[in-house]
Amino acid sequence: MKLKYSIAPLLFAALLSGTGCQEEAEVYPAVYMTDAQSNPDKSMTVEEAPAKTSFTVSSSELARQDVHVKIEVQPQLIDAFNRKYGKNYRVPAENCYAISATETVIEAGFSTSSPVEFTVTSIDGFAEGVTYCVPVSITSVSGGMRVLEPSRTLYIVLKTPVISKAIYLGSGNVYKVPSFQEDTNLAALPQLTLEARVYMERFASSDPYISSIMGIEGVCGVRFGDVKIDPNVLQICHGDYQPAATDKPFDTEKWYHVAAVWTGSSWDIYIDGIYATGVPTQGETVDLSSDNSGGFYLGASYGGGRYMYGYIAEARVWTRALSQSEIANNMNYVDPASDGLLAYWRMNEWEPNEDGSGNVVRDETGHGYDAIGGSSDPQMIDTKWN
Structure with missing residues (x-):
């Protein structure tokens, strides 16, 4: 049985055709970046490399079977993020960071995946005073589960001290x-x-x-x-x-x-x-x-x-x-x-x-x-x- 979620952002509704808001909305389970539910970005302070943080993927209900979630760094998203939030973040060079896996799993009976580790491997190319950001997105989900669009991407902000x-x-x-x-x-x-x-x-x-x-x-x-x-x-x-x-x-x-x-x-x-x-x-x-x-x-x-x-x-x-x-x-x-x-x-x-x-x-x-x-x-x- 599908759960009705108490957290409003997890209620994904699709209007039934031709009847407008008066018809009962369809409620369905969704997958999302766990940290992105509260804020689209997650900050980490980097004073020297290597520096690490981690993130997970969650489901709005307990998984009935193992759910395989593919993730990918998507640098092309940073410009739209900067415009929306009034930032001037830059994506660092690819050789400055790494993620430990491009797939994570929400195991059957659980609602949160195993963690994926994000590592800043080098800050040699970081410019003084620049704040860097790495967008990491969910790109596909097994079993036909949908993605909660507002929380599809987590923006990992790298704060280096001046x-x-x-x-x-x-x-x-x-x-x-x-x-x-x-x-x-x-x-x-x-x-x-x-x-x-x-x-x-x-x-x-x-x-x-x-x-x-x-x-x-x-x-x-x-x-x-x-x-x-x-x-x-x-x-x-x-x-x-x-x-x-x-x-x-x-x-x-x-x-x-x-x-x-x-x-x-x-x-x-x-x-x-x-x-x-x-x-x-x-x-x-x-x-x-x-x-x-x-x-x-x-x-x-x-x-x-x-x-x-x-x-x-x-x-x-x-x-x-x-x-x-x-x-x-x-x-x-x-x-x-x-x-x-x-x-x-x-x-x-x-x-x-x-x-x-x-x-x-x-x-x-x-x-x-x-x-x-x-x-x-x-x-x-x-x-x-x-």
């Missing part, structure tokens, strides 16, 4: 980008995105309670705190536009990714790739070449004060409004040649300034917007993000 460094910012080491002020092409930007990873050791404890992350005072400043909000609350400051994520206070000694996006119609704040808050705007432009209060800083504002006491990494300026998925997918690293990326300071290395004082962090894009720092020996720490 290992880099970060630089400490404080009263003795802030960075200025003087070349922004020299570029008149930056005077009227219709869109803008500022983003960085930050790790705060402490927040401002005196009036005006501001710890500046990056930007230009009053123009496009990203900072913590203000006289109107708590010192550990993220805020954007652009004239009268001052959205603040008051319901998402930050902790000390913890890494966060922050992003401020000027779309032309709004100023929006994202924290760890998730929208936090924003305010509507009136289509104005942003003057990134402004010398207001000293121009563009990392770790300071207002003429070089209002310091940020903590570490910064992966600091970037874009001349376009990044989408939520772009922010979430590229928090740890981005291709320096990415479309619209104006300046990129990874903060993983520095050089002595030519005059012997301070240091320079090079702009990874090659556009020449180098950041000039105050310390001749800035403090650094190792970082690792998945």
